[in-house]
Amino acid sequence: MDNLPVGPMHRRVVIAVGLGLFFEVYEIFLSSTISTALKTQYGLGGTTLQLLMASSFVGMFFGAAIFGRMADRIGRRRAFLVNLVWFSVWSLVGALAPNPAILVAARFMAGVGIGAEYPVADSYLSDVLPKAHRGRLAAWAYTCSFLAVPALGFASLGLTGRSVFGVEGWRLLLVIGAAGALLVMQMRRALPESPRWLARVGRLEEAQAALRRFEGADIHEVADIGVRPVSAPAKPTNPFARLSQRPYRGRLAMLAVFHLFQPFGYYGFGTLAGLVLVSRGYDVTSSLLFTALSFLGYPIGSALSIPLLKLFERKYLVVASVAAMALCGIVFAVVSYPALIVLFGFLTTAASNVFSNFYHVYQAEIFPSDVRATAVGWTYSVSRLSSAVLPFVLIPVLDMYGATVMFGVVLVALTLVIAVVLPLGPKTTGRSLDEINPV
Template sequence: MAVTPDTQTRLSNSVDAQLDRMPVGRVHRKVIVAIGLGLFFDIYEVFLSGSISTALGVQFKITGTTLSLLLASAFIGMFVGASVLGGLADRFGRRKAFLFNLIWYSAWSLIAAFSPTAWFLIVARFLAGVGVGAEYPVADAYLSDVLPKDKRGRLASWAYTCSFIAVPIVGFLALWLNSANPGGIPGWRYMLGLGGVGALVVLFLRRGLPESPRWLARVGRNDEAVAALRVFADGAGVAVEPVTGGEGQDPAPQTTRAPRLTQQPYAKRMVMLVVFHLFQGWGYYGFGTLSSLVLVANGQSVTQSLLYTAISFLGYPVGSVLAVPLMRYERKYLLIGSILAMALFGILFATSSLPVLIVVFGFLTTAISNVFSNVYHVYQAEIFPTTLRATAVGRTYSLSRLSSAALPFILLPVLTAFGAPVMFSLVAFVLLIITGFVIGIGPKTSYRSVVEINPE
């Protein structure tokens, strides 16, 4: 059916259309910083486990299953948080979810810093993980909601770059604090306490973020949607045009939610992301949490392994910055290429014995890992409609936390029994599996409105 001039005008004045064509302004930049700094603590928590594992094993005299459970506890909590709290952002709003997540995480991270026993620490780390677990699903959804379509990938990459500064910070803090023990207090306690205090600081920054206009429009809160849209428009120095309905507004709140994920095209996309997140953590988190143990197994001292790992971790923010210009290319193909490169560099890292090659391939592995990470975080949020975005991302992304929690129980025995090359070969094999699913099912998304990608 032909689109009449009147229909075209209504569509061009919808909340969706005005958000997509809006120039980047002050509020957009504030969103990037506030979201990025909040995600900092998700990444901080992920890489904290591997960095302090050696010190915890010595202090609490734990090995084997107990040590693996300590490494896994935060990931298990993140699984619960992502799968449960992610969906709450679709029901109650992105902003409320952001504030709750950080309050919960901060409280339990501070409690964990005072843990008297290994088992107390396991429980506290689990509960801290619940709070931080929903950070990425909600952030991915919010960024896809509010960023203009032609700049969505690159701006989101800047937010993720803010978060990945946490990786080298964790690496070098662990290198310093594990040996310094200021005031006679074990360094790992400082690292847990710093996470809790820092999250409180970001909480106050996030209080000023507007709710997603796109989400408000979808749940029928149209006056609030226009008011939130005006906040973004004022920050960009443009006027809000009269909103006349169309693709950006529903006349009443939607009542059919999760069941739509079983309908096409979303059912196939859910299958793709389920497989993707069951295995992507093997490549991404497997390196970050086990790299120092791999180096020790290859004959390096604990101090050397921490130093090499800390230098390698510099690749995470570098790779995240590199992803910004790359986002101009089709995200589906970027995702495929980065998966294959991550598998290759991981194997080269595992088989290197010279310090210079360990650092080079470790750096390349972490750098390409964050190109991969930035691309898939943008991509997974783009391929679901607004009222299901955080739910779909949360349910599938949570599986990456569950599989990452299982990694120590699977990969550590392989590392012990067969060595690092076999362990990383296993990781490369599962990365090839997810590549096939992305090739077969994943849609193209770059430079397309989320409305165009997701028929509603």
């Protein structure tokens, strides 16, 4: 798999995974839109508003941890299909919710399904993409996903505060997410299972068949480029024992701390930008317009990461992008001219997605394939729990002390991210998965 040339199947994987991630990102940033709409239209506030913003992230915490392990047990492809169906059903329930309590519960359950999307996607992409192109192709999938942010921003601008055939706009946004997830599920049914995973569980004939689909040639031609047989383990891997070995226990701890604090920068801006602007006196229409324009930085920043992933060491790229995100976020908090608000909002979101692409590629590379989805799911779930806590930490700070102090809290959190990655993160760029994970 490491040495295969990039072929049609690799491109199909990138598109299908990218579109699935599109709806993960859509779901995450929908929290801000729904919360802003319900606060301004219906006066929803206090604990109810915080619970609404936190509910899907709490669900994602459980989904990332449970489905990540499930993907190592039942396979990446099957986990992909299960989580999309789950998400779609509960998004429809949320769209029909008659009161805030049902909406909070439905958002939690939808989060369980969509929370698995990134851990499974990161693991699958790391499994099947050739080492020389792994970062670049994975970044294309992530770039596809982040088109969801400006798409949602402008859809929210058009639908929030309005009704279509008597249906409130925020409900239609939930329906769009549910329908799109079902379409992606149909695309993913045609993808092959990860050959690495199949070989690890002893299904060697299926692994060879899947490998042929990626290579697009006769299996003997595959053998000529250095594919070596993999012996299946005698029994299923015990993830606790495997991840307690060196160097994985250190990497696991590093990523857990990383994911505890990185959401303060990434989601702290993305989910609270509208409320920040409302708190500074802008009406909801102006706030949604400013954030929609700022959100154009998400796909553009993601695209900018593609050449960088091939040129520079990923560990250092993660650190540099965190610093850029912190700096731009602080400036966004203090400028007052509309043009500067949009500019630094754009730069913050661009830096955020350069950062996001770097760490999603990076975190899947630093664990072996038999526990890759488990490790990524466990550590990534910490970010979802942290994101769920964010409204209870940042909204009170915003209300009591203003945007500048709130972004000061974000700055401290991002400094801690740099403090763990710089000394503890291994180097991965240009190395095969076996070199990175020798044990």
